[in-house]
């Protein structure tokens with residue numbers, strides 16, 4: 001669905017060259033849901049704007065829905081839906097009319113546009129607002145209307161640029177549900193930029209992490225957490241002396257990395273806590289260690305970002 005090779009974009013301002021995107025190689029197959037996660041200024045919007053034909057690449061190539069973004073921008077636009085940042089919808093038209101007009105704009109007949117508007121109002125739970133003016137909608141409803149507008153021509157691929165920015169937690173969770181359902185029911189491929197860790201975690205099977213114009217990690221949120229940071233496993237022991245004995249028993253286990261003691265606690269990183277735990281418990285038991293507590297903690301995507309870059313994504317969260 002999306003294939004890029006060495007996709008690059010530079011900006012020249014006031015004698016200065018900014019390399020916003022530095023050689024992007026990505027492959028997204030039909031039906032995937034991808035979160036493109038990175039801090040402010042990482043190059044997310046620039047990448048998205050190239051993929052949606054709003055911006056020409058400086059070099060490299062990209063095909064989107066089987067069409068080249070430079071050679072056939074109109075073909076790409078006809079095949080994709082795009083919901084940009086901020087609110088696109090929101091004029092004084094009624095919600096249903098706004099959708100019907102968008103459908104007509106995309107080449108549907110009046111009857112087709114009406115039918116499609118009806119389907120989308122139902123799918124995105126906007127039926128109750130159909131006769132209201134678009135600018136009277138709540139933030140969450142308006143975002144859903146933006147998405148409905150992006151889907152009017154039944155694209156197989158939907159691009160969303162920071163879809164939940166500015167929404168309250170309840171509306172964000174509701175929006176995620178709708179996006180997930182859209183993918184599950186319609187098989188729509190979704191490519192979404194975000195700088196929210198919880199959004200990438202909640203939505204994505206696949207997370208691509210971009211930093212300073214480059215992809216620095218690509219995989220399921222679970223894989224990234226396991227491979228990059230690992231689960232934290234911590235054992236409480238009855239006495240400090242036992243912690244050292246426990247550490248000596250745990251160290252030889254293949255999966256246990258960074259084994260440390262701190263008072264009566266023994267900590268380590270393993271790729272999968274739930275798989276490592278039985279072996280660890282056996283080894284500690286055989287060494288005669290008396291455990292008082294056991295804790296397994298999955299890392300967050302922020303831990304992954306921190307491991308990869310030495311910085312926290314939260315610093316740039318706004």
Ligand SMILES: Nc1ncnc2c1ncn2[C@@H]1O[C@H](COP(=O)(O)OP(=O)(O)OP(=O)(O)O)[C@@H](O)[C@H]1O
Nearest residue numbers: 011013018020039040041042043044045046047195
């Ligand atoms: N039109 C432009 N002219 C000059 N520099 C630009 C332009 N657009 C983007 N940049 C620069 O390119 C880099 C990447 O910007 P981009 O907007 O793609 O980041 P982003 O990851 O989408 O950030 P945000 O989350 O803030 O939207 C930044 O350093 C930005 O200042």
